[in-house]
Every structure is written in C-alpha cells, then in structure tokens.
Amino acid sequence: MDPAFSFTPSYPKTICKGLSIALCFFLLYHLILIITQRWTKIKLTFPDKPRKSCNGESVVELVDRCCKSLKDGFRASWWLPNGHAQTIYSAMADFSKDDQITYQRQLLRVTDGGTIGLDIYPPLSVTLPANSPVVLINHGLTGGSHESYVRNMVVWLTKPVAQGGLGGRAGVVNFRGCASTPLTSPHLYSTGSTMDLHTSVLYLSTLFPAAPMFGVGFSLGAAVMTRYLGEQGDYCRLKGGVVLCCPLDMKVVTYGLDSPHPLTRLYSLSMSHKILRSISPHLIPSSPLSHPTSHLHIHLPEIISLTKSLRRRITLKASKMLELVACTVGGGNELFPFETLDGFLSWSCPGNWIASIRRPTLAISALDDPIVSSACLPYKAIRQSSHCVLATVSQGGHLGWFEGPLVGKNKHKRWHVKPTIEFLRGILDSNSTNVGKNKEQLLVRREGDWTWIGEVGWMVLDEVDEKGWSGSEGEEGGELSD
Structure with missing residues (x-):
C-alpha cells in the first residue's frame, strides 16, 4: 500500500486532549473556588424579632459584642483547603499526643436501667470557685470523651480566663454503650433522646448548685443538645449553648448520604x-x-x-x-x-425545637460540610426564633475547622474553639450577678442510694480515674467521626 495513502485514526489523541483540557478547567475551577472561599465572610442569620434575656440583652447584641472571631472569619489551613480534606483529616490523623487529659468517670444508673458514663475534668477533687462555670459536652455518633475534638474543647474550656479559656469544669456525657460505658438497658440513644443529658445536667447541678451551666454539642450530640434546649424552654438550667455541625434537618442529612457520589x-x-x-x-x-x-x-x-x-x-x-x-x-x-424511617427522622429532627429555645444558642456550620450539608440548615426557623443565631462558614468540613500550619505545635489548631468560648464568656460577663442564679431551686430527695429531683432519679455506681483516653477508643484508627 502506498504510504502516501496510509491513514492513522486521530480519535484517541483527540479524546485524550479533550479530557486533559476538561481536567485542567476542573482543577482551575476548584482552585479559584478554594481561594475565594478563604476570603468569604461568615454569614450570620439572626432572629427577626429577638427577645431580651434576663439581663436585658438579646442574642443579636451578645454576638455583636463578644464574638470577634465570627467577624474576623475563618481561614482554613492551606494544606486542608476544602471540606473533604478537613473531614477526612479529622477522622484519619493521629491526635494521640494532643490534649492529653485524665477524666474522672462517674457511672450513673438511671431509672430505666440504663447507665451513663459522665467524664469530668478537672476531677471533683480539684476545688474551683463555687461560681466557676460547668459545661456539658455531647459527642458525635458512637464517639465519646476520647475523641480529639472533644478533648480539645475540654482543654480550652477549663483553661484559666487569663490563658484564653473559660476557667470552668467540663462534663462529657458518654451515651449508652459509648466510650466503654456499660450497656445495661434494652435501648440505645438517638437525636430524639435527651434523658441521659437531662439526668447529667441535674446531677451536676446538685454537685455545683452555684455554678452557671452551659451546653456544647458536636454533630449528633449537637442535635441532642438542640432538642434539649427546646424541650426545657424557659425552665432550662443551661444558661446557653453552642451546637457545632448540627444535623438540624435529619431527613436531608440521612437521604443525602445515600448519594452515589x-x-x-x-x-x-x-x-x-x-x-x-x-x-x-x-x-x-x-x-x-x-x-x-x-x-x-x-x-x-x-x-x-x-x-x-x-x-x-x-x-x-x-x-x-x-x-x-x-x-x-x-x-x-x-x-x-417506629414503623418507618421517615417517621423516626421526623420525630427526632432537632430543627423542630428551634422555636422553643429560650436560652442564647449559637449554631456553627460549614457550608462545605460533606455530611451535614448546607441544604439542611433551617434559615427560616432561625429567623422565626427568639434566641438562636446561625453562623455559616464557607470552609471547615465536618468537625474540622483546622487553621494551623503544616508542621509545628499548632498544626492541629481548631478555629471553632474561639467563637464557642467568646459566646459562653459573653453570657457570663453580661450579668455576673444573675447568671449563677437558677429560676427554680432544686428540690432534692434521697431514697437509699438513689437521688431524685422530681421524677428524674439516678444512682452513682462507681468513681473511676479513666486513663489512656487520648485516642484509645478507635477515633485515631481510621473511621470518620460524626
């Protein structure tokens, strides 16, 4: 055959060239998106008609006065530029050398036969001023007090005020069967169950009657905290709360995870x-x-x-x-x-309780959170509420918000600690003479080993100094945290 008439198909080369160009545009688009996100301001959604707290200050005025970090914004670590990177790193990295603390565990038997593992830091043997704040912390799905994001928050909350902390005591509520808490009841926990948290709040109230109490929740624990604040309403013993990466719309979150991506x-x-x-x-x-x-x-x-x-x-x-x-x-x-998953998700949805919350509450979510997507954020419910503020951050992923350098002691520095402490400290500072006073005094009665407040009862089973909780319960082993 005459070489002059030979023909070599050019389709493969054309396809490869087209794919290369498409890939370049794809990478360029995401690079521009990441760069622009770094300079996007945090959006704050406030109630349209905020109500004044007992000190005469609304949650809008509180945030404006105290939360400087929400105004300054968040700049993600350059080496963790998007939500997937932040989320996966939070789950896969080794945090075992960070925030090493020893809790004092209190095992509480409750009236339905269940057991709560309440980890307290600093231990009860450490004496703090009577009005030092106490913060209840809820962990995420199947987590516990050992999780890196929990330990980091505990360390900062318990630092002296002069060192940037809250100067208080933390109590981590380990839900049934979590973090080596024995399972002694025929049921577990969910976003719709607040019994364990309520019992823990009342128990710590008896130990520290003059202490103002607050709540902080992460992911699933944030959903429990949101529901609890709403259920208790005007009678809530918590003076305020912060909920991080909260799945406020359970249906959107659950069915969104069924995506084929x-x-x-x-x-x-x-x-x-x-x-x-x-x-x-x-x-x-x-x-x-x-x-x-x-x-x-x-x-x-x-x-x-x-x-x-x-x-x-x-x-x-x-x-x-x-x-x-x-x-x-x-x-x-x-x-x-429940007969159907839809029925359970509708009942357990924490967003249903936003309108009932009567304590200053700050919700912080990342718009690039791949688990709790921006589609589940109830902006309308926040605007119709009286005490809730929603801060939406362009970056941060799920339980990430890393802002530290690639190397060094601040590598695992997390941004969300700052607005959390600013918000809680703002509530404390707003009226220090009234914050520690409860609207209703507790009527405590003792019956043998049991302590009762109304219909809520518990028995302290044991006191154990839990050692080795810095990552020993599976978080550092490669599972994604929630």
Whole structure:
C-alpha cells in the first residue's frame, strides 16, 4: 500500500486532549473556588424579632459584642483547603499526643436501667470557685470523651480566663454503650433522646448548685443538645449553648448520604460501620439488646449476617443502619419501634425545637460540610426564633475547622474553639450577678442510694480515674467521626 495513502485514526489523541483540557478547567475551577472561599465572610442569620434575656440583652447584641472571631472569619489551613480534606483529616490523623487529659468517670444508673458514663475534668477533687462555670459536652455518633475534638474543647474550656479559656469544669456525657460505658438497658440513644443529658445536667447541678451551666454539642450530640434546649424552654438550667455541625434537618442529612457520589458513599459506609461495630459486642445472648423483650431482637439475624458478610458490608448505607437500629432502639419511650424511617427522622429532627429555645444558642456550620450539608440548615426557623443565631462558614468540613500550619505545635489548631468560648464568656460577663442564679431551686430527695429531683432519679455506681483516653477508643484508627 502506498504510504502516501496510509491513514492513522486521530480519535484517541483527540479524546485524550479533550479530557486533559476538561481536567485542567476542573482543577482551575476548584482552585479559584478554594481561594475565594478563604476570603468569604461568615454569614450570620439572626432572629427577626429577638427577645431580651434576663439581663436585658438579646442574642443579636451578645454576638455583636463578644464574638470577634465570627467577624474576623475563618481561614482554613492551606494544606486542608476544602471540606473533604478537613473531614477526612479529622477522622484519619493521629491526635494521640494532643490534649492529653485524665477524666474522672462517674457511672450513673438511671431509672430505666440504663447507665451513663459522665467524664469530668478537672476531677471533683480539684476545688474551683463555687461560681466557676460547668459545661456539658455531647459527642458525635458512637464517639465519646476520647475523641480529639472533644478533648480539645475540654482543654480550652477549663483553661484559666487569663490563658484564653473559660476557667470552668467540663462534663462529657458518654451515651449508652459509648466510650466503654456499660450497656445495661434494652435501648440505645438517638437525636430524639435527651434523658441521659437531662439526668447529667441535674446531677451536676446538685454537685455545683452555684455554678452557671452551659451546653456544647458536636454533630449528633449537637442535635441532642438542640432538642434539649427546646424541650426545657424557659425552665432550662443551661444558661446557653453552642451546637457545632448540627444535623438540624435529619431527613436531608440521612437521604443525602445515600448519594452515589464516591466520597459521600465513603462517609455513609463509614457511619454504617461505626454503628455496626458499636453494637456488635452487644449481640451476645446475655446482652439487653439481644434479649427477646428488646425491639432489636427481630433484627438480630440480619444484623449478624451483616457482620459476617463482607459483600453486604461494603454496600451498606447509613439509612439502612438507622432503620435497623435507631428506629427500633434509639430511645425508650412508647413511640419505639417506629414503623418507618421517615417517621423516626421526623420525630427526632432537632430543627423542630428551634422555636422553643429560650436560652442564647449559637449554631456553627460549614457550608462545605460533606455530611451535614448546607441544604439542611433551617434559615427560616432561625429567623422565626427568639434566641438562636446561625453562623455559616464557607470552609471547615465536618468537625474540622483546622487553621494551623503544616508542621509545628499548632498544626492541629481548631478555629471553632474561639467563637464557642467568646459566646459562653459573653453570657457570663453580661450579668455576673444573675447568671449563677437558677429560676427554680432544686428540690432534692434521697431514697437509699438513689437521688431524685422530681421524677428524674439516678444512682452513682462507681468513681473511676479513666486513663489512656487520648485516642484509645478507635477515633485515631481510621473511621470518620460524626
């Protein structure tokens, strides 16, 4: 054949060139997006008709007066430029050398037979001024006081005011079965169950009657804190709260995790495995979850098959595990088990309680959070509320907000600690003579080993100095935190 007439198809080269150009435009677009996000101001959504607190100051005035960090904005670490990077790093990095603390654990048996693990720092043996603030902290899904984001917050809250802290005491509420808390009830916890938090608040109120109390929640724990503030309303013993990465719309968050996007599938799969791994030790016959009277009993064959089948585990979705576990044993009241996942998500949605909150509350969320997406943020409900402020930050991911350098002692510096302390300190400073006074004095009665306040009762089971909690419970082992 005459070489002059030979023909070599150019389609592969054209396709490769087109893909290269598309990839360049894709990378350039995201680079511009990341750069512009770094300079985007934090958006604050306030109530349209804010109500004054007992000191005559509204939450709008409080934020304007105290929260300088919300005005200055957040600049993510250059090496963690987007939400996926921040989220994955928060879950996968080694934080074992950071914020090493030793808690004093109080095990509380409650009236339904359940057990709460309340980790206190500094220990009760350390004497603080009677009016030193006490902060209740709720961890995320299957987490505990060992989580790096919890330890970091505890360290800063308990630092002296002169060192940038709150000068108080922290109590981390480890939900049932979490962080080595023994599971002694036939049900677990969920975003709709506030019994453990309420009991912890009343217990610490008896130990520190003159102390102003506050609440801080992370992710699932933030949802519990939001609901609690709303349930208690005008009678809430907490003087204010901060909720971080709160899934305020449970349906949007849950069904959003069913997206086929590869990274979203990773988050959904990780959360599913966290739930599965947390209940696996309780599938033995002697466990209350496996007892025939437990609502989970009918799902045991399917759950056990999941633990044994790799093929089924790699296709798991968060919504499926919530349907199997949270819908059936996510609380102990007469509503359980729920017939449908939709019914459970509607009931447990913390956004339903925003209008009932009567204490200054600051919600902080990242718009690039790949788990609690911006689509679940209830701007309308915030504007119609009386005491809530929503701060939306362009960067930060889920439980990330790293702003430190690539190397050095400040590498794991987290930004969200600053607005949290500013907000809580602002409430303390607004009227120091009234903050420590409760609207209603506690009427405590003792019956043997039990302590009662109204219909809420508890028994202190043990006091243990918990050592080795700096990352020993699985957070540093590669699971995504929530």
